[in-house]
Amino acid sequence: MHALQKCFLVTAVTCLIQNALGSEIINGKKAEEKSMQYMASVQNNTEHKCGGFLVSKDFVMTAAHCPIENPKSLSVVLGTHDLRKADKKMRYGVKMICRHPAFKNVTNGNDIMLLKLSKKVPLGDKKPVKLIELPIQKLNLKENKICSVAGWGPTEPGKHRSGYVNELQVLNVPIINKDKCQKLWGITLKNVICAGGYKAKSGICQGDSGGPLICNKLAVGIVSFNNNNSCKYPDVPNVYTDISQFLPWITDILKKKKCKG
Template sequence: MTIVFETEKQTIKMLRLSALLVLLAFVSICKGITGGKESVPHSRPYMASIQRNGKHECGGFLVAEQWVMSAAHCFLQGTDGVKIVLGAHSLTKPEESKQEFSIDTVYKHAAFSLANYDSDIALVKMTSKANMNDAVSALEFQRTGEALPQPGDVVTSAGWGSLNNLGLRPDTLQEVDVEVIVSNLCSRGDYYGLKFTSNMICAAKKRKDTCDGDSGGPLLYQNVAVGVTSNGGKKCGTLKKPGLYTIISNFTDWIEKTMRE
């Protein structure tokens, strides 16, 4: 009986080891956001880490000396304990390039809907202006009338969000190239159905996607921000639940009016 029992224990250990190896193999595939890569340090000087009590929650991007654009849903819990960090590559390591700011006011678009994440865009006014340099600078964003990327065009996003559906978070900024998906596909019932609106772009690629914690970051086309990372499926990288991005140019009047205040 003892021999049989020991054999069973060895079998259980082997099964656990096999499961662990499979898990590690899966994690190793996901080298960036989901299927992306680490950014060259400070090659995206507009990136902002929005942190609550020192922990990264969402992304954002600098659009003017005192203004960061992000997603409205990133501020559902208010701004207590929230700081904006600019000039970062690593979230934990000390970097002379880092600048930290408190928030003066968050302006969430009035039409933002938690039901489908329509109009998921916010502007954050910091309490002081950023010191603009090689590691911190503003990103150009698209205005009304400018051409949006078309289905099949390659677009890029960046952030410190989860590397995979297990919730593994990176310490350094990651980026990923995805492709714009035709809107008629994203509005199909087996994709997003009626939740997909004219204020959204959907984009992804096989095993490449933005993920939890990337919300608020930019979607870039030809080095211009055309979208704000908004929402997607419960699992990142899922074929029929590609990443959703708010179309910035649909909100030009609101952006200009808000930033004049």
């Protein structure tokens, strides 16, 4: 392939990805009450922007590409599946934004960010918020293993411009072999997990990046991108950041309570 043709191909793929950041849940179902108490709604001026999940008493994990820059206008809602029920007690300010220092765009595979909350979240058996555990070592998930993903985005293709749903949606998705995933995408994918969207009538779409991919009760991935903004599945596989590839970076921040450059 000539260099110019390669350039056009890379540009086209990048445009498709950039138009497809986020994750509304297509053909999922409403999450059961108190089933995913670690889920977070990351908001800018009280408007939902991304999903996230609580990984320590004072840190929420989400995607680095989420459109948030100013901690002063940023907040995180924890403790409800229905965003209409969010009150002051459920809303936490953000003290620090720790975006991965190597992140440039979703294609480079460093689509991960930690948000330090302004105060610690009260935890306990009778509390409405729980932590979700992370992997302790690099993972090798088997093809076709069934995992799940959740979000507050619209539930039908083509409706992402009309706003988000109020009630958390969840969807089961099968793990897809990474080599097959790269071949289908036609690009190199670094530090990612592929799951769902391919040969299925369900998957992620615009509206709620940053939510967790959950396998064996662990948060193993972060919703990163899919293929163009129509979200009419079946399609190429959906792509998630592989959390297990970033454990030293994550551990350092959670221990020192500050961003690692």
